[in-house]
Amino acid sequence: NAGVTQTPKFQVLKTGQSMTLQCAQDMNHEYMSWYRQDPGMGLRLIHYSVGAGITDQGEVPNGYNVSRSTTEDFPLRLLSAAPSQTSVYFCASRPGQGMGNQPQHFGDGTRLSIL
C-alpha cells in the first residue's frame, strides 16, 4: 500500500515552461487536494476535488489547472511557470462517502524551482 505518491520529487523549470505534477493514491479516496508551501510558511490550498470529474478552487488557484478523470489521479498543471511559483507542493487525499471526518494523507511533496 503506497498511500499518496507524488512525482517528481524535485524539478527545476525555466520561466514560461509548462509542466504537470503528478499525484496518485491507491486508497480509493474520493477527496484529493493540492497545497503549496513557501519557505517558513504554512500550507495554502490550491485546488481540490471531491470526486472524479469534480474540482474546485482553493485559496491560491491562479496559475494552476487541475482535472480529475479517475479516482486515483489528480494532476496539477502549471501552464506557464513563473518564479513566484517556486515552492514545495503537497498532494493529499482522504475518504468521502460518509467518512468525511477522516484525516488527510499527504504525499512527500514535489520541490519545484522556477528560474
Add this chain to the structure above:
Amino acid sequence: DAKTTQPTSMDCAEGRAANLPCNHSTISGNEYVYWYRQIHSQGPQYIIHGLKNNETNEMASLIITEDRKSSTLILPHATLRDTAVYYCIVRVGTNAGKSTFGDGTTLTVKP
C-alpha cells in the same frame, strides 16, 4: 471553515509533557478539530482529531473545551524527534469540507 489561532513557537524539555494550544472561537457545531505535524519539509503527518469529546491515541491526547472554542494537543513525554511544526485545523466532517492550514506552532524539544 473556522479560523484557528496558534502561538508561533513553543519550547519543551525532553521527557516533559508538551501542551500546544489552539483557539477556534468561531467553530461550528459540525466542525472537527484536527492536528497534524510537519517534521522538516516532509509531508504533514496526521496526529489526532475530535468533535467534542477528549480523544487519546498512541501519539497524543486532544482536550477540547466544553464550549469547543479552544483545544490543547498534549504530547505526554516529548522527545527530540517531536520537534516539528504543529498545525491545528478545523473543518466540516463531510465530503465537501476542505482543510485550511495556518502557519502552525513550531515546537522545539530541548535536551
